[in-house]
Amino acid sequence: MTIPSNEKHAAAKTGTLPLPAKIILWILPFLTAFLALGMGRMGLEATKQVLFSVRLPRILTALLVGAGLSVSGCAFQSLFANPLATPDTLGVASGAGFGAALGILFGFGMAGVQVTALFFGLAAVGLTYISCSGRERNTNTLVLAGIMISSLFSAFISLVKFLADTESQLPAITFWLMGSFNTSGYNTLLLGAPPILVGILILFLIRWRLNILPLSDDEARATGTNLKLLRMVTVLCATMITASCVSMCGQVGWVGLLVPHVCRMMFGNNHLSTLPASISIGAAFMVIVDTVARSATAAQIPISALTAVIGAPVFIILIRKTGGWKL
Amino acid sequence: MEIMILAVNHGTFAYQKEKEILRDICFSAGPGDLIAVLGPNGSGKTTLLRCIMGFLKWNSGGSFLDGKNIRDISNRNLWQSIAYVPQGKGTGISYTVREMILLGCASRHGFFEKPDKEDEEQVGRIMQKMGLSEIEKQKCTELSGGQIQMVLIARAMAAEPDILILDEPESNLDFKNQLLVLSTLKKLSESGTACIFNTHFPAHAARHANKSLLLMNDGEHLFGKTEEVITEENISKAFGVRVSIGNVNAGEQQIPYVMPVEVIHTEENGSGEEKDFKK
Numbered sequence: 086m087t088i089p090s091n092e093k094h095a096a097a098k099t100g101t102l103p104l105p106a107k108i109i110l111w112i113l114p115f116l117t118a119f120l121a122l123g124m125g126r127m128g129l130e131a132t133k134q135v136l137f138s139v140r141l142p143r144i145l146t147a148l149l150v151g152a153g154l155s156v157s158g159c160a161f162q163s164l165f166a167n168p169l170a171t172p173d174t175l176g177v178a179s180g181a182g183f184g185a186a187l188g189i190l191f192g193f194g195m196a197g198v199q200v201t202a203l204f205f206g207l208a209a210v211g212l213t214y215i216s217c218s219g220r221e222r223n224t225n226t227l228v229l230a231g232i233m234i235s236s237l238f239s240a241f242i243s244l245v246k247f248l249a250d251t252e253s254q255l256p257a258i259t260f261w262l263m264g265s266f267n268t269s270g271y272n273t274l275l276l277g278a279p280p281i282l283v284g285i286l287i288l289f290l291i292r293w294r295l296n297i298l299p300l301s302d303d304e305a306r307a308t309g310t311n312l313k314l315l316r317m318v319t320v321l322c323a324t325m326i327t328a329s330c331v332s333m334c335g336q337v338g339w340v341g342l343l344v345p346h347v348c349r350m351m352f353g354n355n356h357l358s359t360l361p362a363s364i365s366i367g368a369a370f371m372v373i374v375d376t377v378a379r380s381a382t383a384a385q386i387p388i389s390a391l392t393a394v395i396g397a398p399v400f401i402i403l404i405r406k407t408g409g410w411k412l
Numbered sequence: 413m414e415i416m417i418l419a420v421n422h423g424t425f426a427y428q429k430e431k432e433i434l435r436d437i438c439f440s441a442g443p444g445d446l447i448a449v450l451g452p453n454g455s456g457k458t459t460l461l462r463c464i465m466g467f468l469k470w471n472s473g474g475s476f477l478d479g480k481n482i483r484d485i486s487n488r489n490l491w492q493s494i495a496y497v498p499q500g501k502g503t504g505i506s507y508t509v510r511e512m513i514l515l516g517c518a519s520r521h522g523f524f525e526k527p528d529k530e531d532e533e534q535v536g537r538i539m540q541k542m543g544l545s546e547i548e549k550q551k552c553t554e555l556s557g558g559q560i561q562m563v564l565i566a567r568a569m570a571a572e573p574d575i576l577i578l579d580e581p582e583s584n585l586d587f588k589n590q591l592l593v594l595s596t597l598k599k600l601s602e603s604g605t606a607c608i609f610n611t612h613f614p615a616h617a618a619r620h621a622n623k624s625l626l627l628m629n630d631g632e633h634l635f636g637k638t639e640e641v642i643t644e645e646n647i648s649k650a651f652g653v654r655v656s657i658g659n660v661n662a663g664e665q666q667i668p669y670v671m672p673v674e675v676i677h678t679e680e681n682g683s684g685e686e687k688d689f690k691k
Contacts (some may be wrong), residue, residue, distance in 0.1 A: 166505070184520055291523060291524060293518075294523065296507065297518060300505070300515075302612055303465075304496070306467065307494075307495065308516070309488045309519030310519075353506075353508065355507060355511045357526065407513075
């Protein structure tokens with residue numbers, strides 16, 4: 086039984102996307118962004134103004150948020166070995182929502198709201214992490230703690246809403262929580278983009294290691310990986326990304342669940358291919374959704390309503406097809 | 413290749429302070445060794461393996477690789493010398509066979525690195541050797557128990573270890589797959605990789621392993637050549653079952669058997685349960 090024919094096996098590298106798919110995934114976000122730039126009402130004289138100071142930053146934000154939420158969803162699904170994990174599993178979105186509501190209540194400006202949202206998003210995950218650090222930490226207790234902290238901050242949001250001025254503040258809070266790219270400009274990008282970009286870059290670089298996370302603890306350690314470090318980096322990056330996304334455009338649901346799922350169905354579970362695909366498809370998806378949100382009707386439709394309307398049915402189909410529990 | 417020896421010196425472990433489950437364990441494994449770890453349920457077989465690899469900390473004593481305590485060896489170096497094969501059941505992650513085996517190469521790479529061409533070629537060779545090439549694109553969730561076990565062994569071998577540690581590799585498998593797995597282990601040990609495996613079957617140890625480690629429920633243990641450890645007296649003592657050991661002539665081969673005869677009723681062992689049962 087000695088057949089040393091290496092060439093036969095050296096052919097395809099595992100997890101590498103086929104070239105056509107690669108090209109499509111590279112072009113997709115740019116193409117949608119370019120098309121989105123041309124969509125919508127355009128007064129003749131103010132065209133340039135509208136395109137570059139209003140629409141372009143908005144599209145850039147949508148690209149970043151879509152890619153970011155998808156990647157962190159992808160990472161969390163791997164971390165918890167559970168396909169139903171979302172970027173919000175550890176409570177970051179509720180925390181950031183509370184921060185933003187608080188900022189609006191105290192009358193902070195746009196930048197102020199963004200900072201408080203970012204801060205409380207990170208703080209919520211910190212709390213989650215601390216609250217289950219007593220005994221040996223496993224990912225299930227982490228999820229449970231996340232649910233608790235998440236509901237705690239949701240309660241805080243209700244309290245803030247209760248205290249808010251019903252004429253101006255309450256609608257602002259409500260609208261913000263529904264998610265919108267309406268307020269995005271270059272200044273919000275300046276603060277929001279770096280954490281997202283850094284997070285995506287790190288997760289992209291460790292994408293092969295992410296394959297190790299769903300294994301049992303002993304198995305994962307036996308691959309010579311520093312499991313604690315790997316988990317920490319994953320949580321930190323995903324949290325940073327999500328908090329920053331929420332701080333820029335409010336709570337955008339479903340993207341972090343839906344896009345990685347679609348990518349897993351198309352390209353398998355190997356993160357060497359699924360993670361880059363999530364970046365591309367997530368970015369394109371968000372731009373499309375936002376374009377519909379701002380140009381379908383005279384008023385702007387809240388983003389999370391749209392993503393849910395698209396997301397829920399697609400997700401139900403996915404669950405029925407895959408059984409919903411296998412990673 | 414340098415010769416790598418794994419030794420456990422005076423290893424003692426207890427989950428709770430008073431009750432030592434493993435006491436003063438001493439044994440070593442070198443090239444060519446195929447060591448079976450035997451013992452009744454609850455005697456600490458899996459605990460022993462976890463202690464050897466450092467997943468659990470010995471209360472006293474330690475595991476040594478070429479005289480160096482494994483606690484002082486870096487993660488990456490350690491797992492290039494030792495590889496671990498978990499129990500095949502419950503591996504429900506739908507990676508393809510190739511992707512799964514490729515993960516075994518991770519110990520050779522840094523945190524940010526990806527598998528390279530050499531890894532791919534090596535995985536290809538291992539799959540061919542173990543007869544897995546045909547299923548390389550299948551998902552692990554769709555495999556039979558025997559196939560899963562072979563994939564997990566292949567994954568461990570991808571790290572090119574000197575020592576392979578397996579947790580009940582042949583439980584949950586049918587006759588044929590048990591033979592397949594055990595003869596694979598035999599081949600691996602003959603080609604220089606020391607193998608240590610847990611098993612519920614004394615007969616498997618008697619047939620394949622050159623050395624055996626027998627754990628008793630009271631924390632005592634026996635280690636030595638298989639034929640010296642697996643005797644009617646020792647097995648009876650360890651398992652509380654009267655056994656008959658002998659050989660079966662199968663063509664040119666002489667195959668040992670270990671046949672359980674009856675449960676031994678003593679004061680501390682068995683009789684209590686029996687009484688409860690009668691009530």
